[in-house]
Amino acid sequence: NAGVTQTPKFQVLKTGQSMTLQCAQDMNHEYMSWYRQDPGMGLRLIHYSVGAGITDQGEVPNGYNVSRSTTEDFPLRLLSAAPSQTSVYFCASSNAPGIEAFFGQGTRLTVV
């Protein structure tokens, strides 16, 4: 049982580059979300989805796009990377929003 799988685990980008962080879950959860973790800030919600075709913004959405074409996948796109987006990114899924969630192992992103 894989749970929530994130790829890649590490990534270095140059300022202005774009990339997609992948997230897949095999638990048939409707709710998926993306967080970033920064020192002293905890986890902050970027975007979330309550089901295929439905997405919405969280606390810090600027500079990121998401889509949800299937129940399993919820990719996060960085449109034009900036050093302020250097962070650890976590994808999570759950049966419903705001309850116990399963997290992926994280993607450590560095933008230089």
Added chain:
Amino acid sequence: DQQVKQNSPSLSVQEGRISILNCDYTNSMFDYFLWYKKYPAEGPTFLISISSIKDKNEDGRFTVFLNKSAKHLSLHIVPSQPGDSAVYFCAARGYNNNDMRFGAGTRLTVKP
């Protein structure tokens, strides 16, 4: 604005003693609270939760207490074990169920 605050960045206790991790919140609309544990290079894992209609919830060695009037919750671990050494995040769910807010985390070290 940090609506969920964990004011102690770190805590160190001896094996077998009690660990008490604290969390304060400012938004009276939060109605569900969760604790997550995070080991290095892993995603957070759910530990225990409590609804705002309760003031205590127990699960084995872990107990969460909620004081709504003080907007304060705490996690008690008894007895503490070296394997409990991790970063603990407090999280709160807003009234619209999609607004999850996390504290900055407390690093617990349990010494043998």
